[in-house]
């Protein structure tokens with residue numbers, strides 16, 4: 331059984347004003363549309379895709395920070411389908427979240443010892459508050475775990491560098507001794523040497539405690555370096571999942587292929603051709619057909635089901651690259 335299993339997850343947010351709704355516009359936008367992923371204990375699953383594809387929303391939903399409109403999240407066998415479930419609290423405890431912007435995530439008036447141990451205080455609640463002494467002791471332990479000296483406990487967020495702030499967010503994510511850490515763009519904005527140090531730290535933490543990571547990143551070179559498997563998101567859906575080596579050597583989905591081409595090693599990253607459609611007006615059939623170089627009629631009509639291409643390799647495409655035998659089957663069905 332995987333540590334984390336997400337099945338058919340749907341997240342919708344209210345959208346538009348009441349006047350838009352009176353004019354017939356939909357009152358909500360579907361940000362995640364039937365997402366399924368699994369993460370094994372001690373595994374790092376990368377989550378890649380263009381900006382706006384829903385990566386952060388998926389991370390937040392798994393950490394219990396976004397409303398669930400459908401589907402389920404199971405962590406170590408405990409299933410959550412809504413915030414009212416008893417297991418939701420267990421989920422919050424067992425999933426640590428490293429926010430994308432560490433400086434914005436830390437309260438500028440809060441000393442780092444309080445910021446790091448805030449999840450403990452929130453979990454303990456007002457009825458059984460955790461003592462200040464315990465919090466300071468745990469803060470010192472956590473600072474040591476992320477390679478910062480205990481004098482950081484008394485500092486404020488503006489008194490630390492970008493790399494140190496990232497370490498503070500790692501410490502905070504580890505406060506509850508989670509089984510899974512969601513790292514949202516953990517290396518963004520860091521220079522190469524600091525990036526390397528942070529990745530080494532995450533690697534050491536994983537090796538010591540068998541923690542699993544969901545590693546959200548734009549940086550495909552980093553994803554290739556640190557992940558065991560990668561899931562590719564497009565418009566709120568997972569379009570391909572594969573072991574990292576397979577994904578980079580034999581991408582099967584035309585979107586994955588385009589994404590890798592836009593991020594060729596040694597060249598500056600380029601934007602993909604065409605604009606991603608709005609979440610409010612989802613294309614019919616395959617969501618990628620409006621930008622896909624090989625789209626055919628069936629792609630405009632029918633959403634492709636998830637298909638197994640090999641060990642842990644799944645794709646949602648009627649005509650996966652390198653699997654022409656499956657194309658024949660699709661074409662015969664279309665005819």
Ligand SMILES: Nc1ncnc2c1ncn2[C@@H]1O[C@H](COP(=O)(O)OP(=O)(O)OP(=O)(O)O)[C@@H](O)[C@H]1O
Pocket residue numbers: 343344359361379380381382383384385386387388609
């Ligand atoms: N609270 C919200 N209410 C309405 N729409 C939202 C909300 N949160 C996210 N969205 C929308 O959901 C979509 C996906 O956003 P999300 O931040 O999850 O994408 P992302 O892939 O993480 O992008 P980035 O890489 O830029 O962080 C975006 O169109 C965003 O505007």
